[in-house]
């Protein structure tokens with residue numbers, strides 16, 4: 001499979017690429033399919049994850065524009081915010097993180113919030129309702145102080161960020177021959193799935209790209225992924241290619257308990273991966289996506305299929321006080 005047939009775009013060497021693709025023999029046998037994992041938890045920047053690939057493009061643009069501060073937003077245990085803080089540190093920028101929820105101390109909360117503090121990021125607390133407004137106000141306040149902020153959207157999910165996952169699909173198809181019939185991933189702000197869908201268009205990949213929604217209803221996420229995929233394609237000079245929401249595959253069954261709510265399904269998926277493969281998945285995203293994969297496999301949907309589970313990272317959240325004690329309930 002050739003590299004993406006588009007002109008390259010400036011990006012920083014933030015990620016250690018290619019990330020490994022590994023066969024999971026014991027999980028494969030247990031689930032009755034041929035299961036591989038794409039290790040984007042190993043992108044290498046401050047415990048890694050999918051946001052590193054997006055930030056490689058986004059932070060390059062920030063530097064080009066002469067920015068001195070990266071501003072973004074997320075939940076208290078946001079992996080995106082932690083990777084943004086690390087990217088900022090590496091490139092001599094400041095990071096301001098607008099986090100939704102009750103103010104917490106890094107030492108008590110642990111996980112990503114502790115890492116944000118270690119990485120030197122400044123945190124602005126806000127409520128979920130006021131998050132968008134607070135983000136805009138934060139950028140304006142920084143400008144008024146004479147700083148040059150660069151605003152990164154939630155999850156790094158815009159056309160430029162999503163582009164990184166078109167590249168990532170080319171990387172995977174280069175590593176795995178024959179290509180997988182199904183790719184399963186955790187999907188939330190939609191940029192990762194959108195990039196994969198855009199890459200599939202460009203490369204003629206016709207396998208299934210199934211997003212397990214972590215929080216949003218399927219119809220909303222399908223719409224968002226389709227729009228982002230088209231925006232990414234346009235960014236790559238292919239505005240002739242279109243993506244309809246109905247072509248985006250999303251399963252929202254497992255999102256019902258709500259964002260970041262650790263249920264028996266995630267606990268089972270986390271312990272299965274840990275004990276059968278020595279593989280760690282996270283409580284919010286990849287644990288939920290793997291729980292969805294396991295459930296679908298048990299219902300016979302994936303029987304005998306060649307499947308890639310795209311590990312998008314998030315493992316520092318295993319050590320968050322919000323999740324760690326709940327991993328051991330039965």
Ligand SMILES: *Cc1c(COP(=O)(O)O)cnc(C)c1O
Pocket residue numbers: 049050051079080155157186187188189190191192193282285286312313314315
């Ligand atoms: C952000 C994140 C996702 C979701 O990626 P989107 O591009 O926002 O859909 C999945 N897994 C982990 C671990 C994440 O941090």
